[in-house]
Amino acid sequence: MNDPRLSKISALFDGELETHEVRVAIQASVEDAERWRLYGLIGDSLRGEPIVAPDLTVSVMARISEEPVVLAPRNLKPLKRRHPFLALAASVAGVAVVGWVALTGNSQLSETHLALSKKEPVAVLPAPTFVQAQQTTVSGEMSEYLLAHHAQAGSTRLGDSTRQIRTVAIGSPRP
């Protein structure tokens, strides 16, 4: 009973935790869901609210286990374009990374993104963002630039795929 993690479950239930304590509290609550549900039962009973039904959590979570995992991409701040060439170089670098991820099937980028997102405690949810893919036909001049850049980077995988480049823009949802 003197476990500090348990008292965090109680405080989280009331929304009375400091931000830096929330992650540990959520983890403790997930691991001790029975205690969490009991707290809810106690509160309802003290308020005289009728306990009209057994716990639905198990049946709800059983159905949810059959559902696809929901994921919501976080907002990323757009790069500030201070110089046109720098903006172009940044876009090219982004394309190269996306291309590398797509071609190699490397999932580290998305995992890193998720890991980073979990480390940032936030009090307010960001607006949902949309990942939009646009196909852009690359001009001959651009194609040469990309090939030259790519050659310097030491990779030989882009090749003809630079002729049609998919750009993935992550930003605020369009109005």
Place this chain on the structure above:
Amino acid sequence: MGEREADLQLVERVQSGDREAFGLLVGKYQRKLLRLVMRLVRDPAEAEDVTQEAFIKAYRALPNFRGESAFYTWLYRIGVNTAKNWLVANGRRMPTMSEVTDDDSEGIEDGILLRDDETPDRVLMSRQIGETVNAAMEALPADLRTAISLREIEGLSYEEIAQVMDCPIGTVRSRIFRAREAIAARLRPLLDTAPDRRW
């Protein structure tokens, strides 16, 4: 951090792929949502089905939840819409205002919700839970009883309770936690021996 922000933290965790965190939201709001749904779908068993369906819909829609409203408000809307759709699909009409009790936040007399189709064991379990909690409260030291009453019944924040009881917020947190644990210790044997162990 308030309760709304705490719920948003849980939602964000679900949105990051942790389904178990959604179970915490279900555990916290299931009874409240069920009571709401029962105002529209009178049969308790059917109301449970509709409530479950509402939670499933909420889970699927979570990527679209922006945090502009409180999570429960958003869940409330889903619950109402799910109940309405169920009524339409089953050829039922919406209950009139005179048939629906007024305010979800007011205490509802047992007599209103107890219907002919309520099972005796469910009625008995509800009353036993209430009696056990009351007995546990009576057995609490005064400071613990006061702290949890101010929180659960009066809805005061920890800061407000600290002012009322003239003690640090940390002491309030500790007292509420210890009160809950003492009550939970009495409840567990009752719930473990319930015929339907889903309580």
